[in-house]
Structures are given as C-alpha cells and as structure tokens.
Amino acid sequence: MGTATLTIDLDAIVANWRALDGRTDASTETAAVVKADAYGLGIARVASALRDAGARKFFVAVAEEGAALRQALGPEAEIMVFSGHMAGDTDLIRGLGLVPMLNSIEQITRHVETLPGARFGLQLDTGMNRLGIEPDEWAAIRDIVLPRGPVLVMSHLACADDRDDARNARQLRTFREMTDGISAPRSLAATGGILLGPGFHFDLTRPGIGLYGGRPFADARPVLRLSLPVIQCRDVASGEIVGYGGSFEASAPTRIATLSAGYADGLIRAMGGEAVVFHGAVPCPLAGRVSMDLLTVDIGHLDTDPSHLDILGRHQGVDDLADSAGTIGYEILTSLGPRYVRNYAGI
Known part of the structure; x- marks a missing residue:
C-alpha cells in the first residue's frame, strides 16, 4: 500500500439516515x-x-x-x-x-x-x-x-x-x-x-x-476508515528526538514509523501531542509534531513493522480524533484532503 486510503461505507451512511428517519413519525419527512x-x-x-x-x-x-x-x-x-x-x-x-x-x-x-x-x-x-x-x-x-x-x-x-x-x-x-x-x-x-x-x-x-457518524448521534454506525502507509521504520536511542522542534524525546530505546500523511491532508497539527493510530486493535501514539506530509509514530511495543496504520476506523472515530486536536468532528471530516485514494464500500 503506497497511498493513504480513505474507505467510505455508504451502507453505514444510509443506515444512519434511516435510523434518524426512524426517530420521527410518518408525518415528518427526513x-x-x-x-x-x-x-x-x-x-x-x-x-x-x-x-x-x-x-x-x-x-x-x-x-x-x-x-x-x-x-x-x-x-x-x-x-x-x-x-x-x-x-x-x-x-x-x-x-x-x-x-x-x-x-x-x-x-x-x-x-x-x-x-x-x-x-x-x-x-x-x-x-x-x-x-x-x-x-x-x-x-x-x-x-x-x-x-x-x-x-x-x-x-x-x-x-x-x-x-x-x-x-x-x-x-x-x-x-x-x-x-x-x-x-x-x-x-x-x-x-x-x-x-x-x-x-x-x-x-x-x-x-x-x-x-x-458524528456527534451528537451516539448510535451512529462508523462511516470511515483512513489507512496510512508506512514509508520507513527506524530505531531511536534513548535521548534522541523525533520531528520538528524536538518535541518528542525518547525516554528509552524505541522504534519509530513514518507515515505518509500530514496536515496538508487534514490531519491537524494540534493533534500531535494526543492522537494515536492503530495497528489492528493496538494503539500506537504519535511521536512528535504532525508535519505537512508526514506523521511519526512510536511502534516500539509492536512485534513487527507494520505496512500501514489506521487513524480512523473501528477503534477511533472522527470525534475521538477531533478531541485529540481540541476541535470538532466536522472539521476533521471536511478537512480530509484530496491526496487520499477514496474507496466506497457498500450499496
């Protein structure tokens, strides 16, 4: 996988529309x-x-x-x-x-x-x-x-x-x-x-x-999966820094994955200190600042180098990601950039 991929579940969008339609009586159009x-x-x-x-x-x-x-x-x-x-x-x-x-x-x-x-x-x-x-x-x-x-x-x-x-x-x-x-x-x-x-x-x-799939509709089905390819993995020694400004300094030896996406793709710079990505169900914290085209992630706890990591999906929705950046899910959704390959599932 060489390109970040955004998968949009049309069945989930339709299910969410039907569920909200079901909250009203027959005299109200949705x-x-x-x-x-x-x-x-x-x-x-x-x-x-x-x-x-x-x-x-x-x-x-x-x-x-x-x-x-x-x-x-x-x-x-x-x-x-x-x-x-x-x-x-x-x-x-x-x-x-x-x-x-x-x-x-x-x-x-x-x-x-x-x-x-x-x-x-x-x-x-x-x-x-x-x-x-x-x-x-x-x-x-x-x-x-x-x-x-x-x-x-x-x-x-x-x-x-x-x-x-x-x-x-x-x-x-x-x-x-x-x-x-x-x-x-x-x-x-x-x-x-x-x-x-x-x-x-x-x-x-x-x-x-x-x-x-956004708040305040807590019962909404998840709509998105955003999968980011890993460009490179490297070992980082204790005391070494990662990324601009050296905001991440390794407290112990670890391994860092560099992913192909950044704030030019709508992954807001402010999420750098709080956000995680996922390898399956295993969270991996961002390490250092979000840059224009790249994210760096601490994968020292994984037993293998991944080919990709998910920043949106079953384990983290748009509102979770927005919380890490101090914003709202609307901004995350509408900022997702044109460099993602968009795949449509369902229907």
Missing part, C-alpha cells in the same frame, strides 16, 4: 444535508446512495454546490440552498431548479424581481444570529411573503448538541411564535434537534453530521 461535498466524503456518491434509500430533499450551502448535486441526482431531487439567493446566483437557480432559502428582505426582493414565480423557502432567525429574517422583520413582511407560497419555512438551533441547554426551548418557543398557523411546511431540527424529540421535528428534519 431530508439530507450534503453541503461541503457531503462533509468531504463525495457529494455524488453519498447523495446518490441516500436518494436510492428514499431521501428526496437535499440541502447544500451555496448554489455552486447545487450544480454538482443536480448533475449527480438528475431533475427529480429537490435541492435547497442554505445561503439563499445571493447576487450572481440567479442563472444557477433558474437553470438548475434550485430552491433558495431566503435569509433577508434583500434576498426576498432579489428573488421576486429576478425570478418571479420561482420556488423558494424562508429561513428565520430564532436566536442564533447567523442567518435568517429576524422577528421584527418577519412581523413586517410575513403577510406579504407568505401568500407567495414558500415551500419551506425553517430556522436553525444554536445549541442542540446539548440537550439540557435552555436555549433550545427558547428557540423552539420563538419559532412557534413566528410560524404557528402558517400553511407552509416547517423545519427546525438538524441532527441534534432530531434527538431532542418530537416537539422539535415539525414537517421536515435536516440531518447532517449524524449521517456521517
């Missing part, structure tokens, strides 16, 4: 969030597998992502764009039949003026202060915009990863105050919101990170 190239795992293959499993609505971040998704899924899928109708998006929205989630009076005006009669959704700000129409603005325009027939009215929870955070109930209350009585379908829950329970589900849920 969409799929495939923005950022399906969280770095390949939008065409991932979305096609989810489409075949029954997903009919997909969310992307920007219109350009919608173009790649439309090419993969064809004309039938409904593709929603979180960023709405940005300046310059009109031709893509028109030509590809995208549904922008309009976030402001400016976007509503742009959409109505440039694409009269075209489908759209609305995003409301219920307290996250990131995207969406604020309550005062909504009160001023709702009776003007609702008769135009939005296909979805949504908002986004800021703290759903923590089910005990009181701000979840506060946002739910605000969303209800802004939307109760409207005829358009409603959506509030992404993965975390689904796990908060039926009161957050409304007409449509939008799981993202849970599809790909």
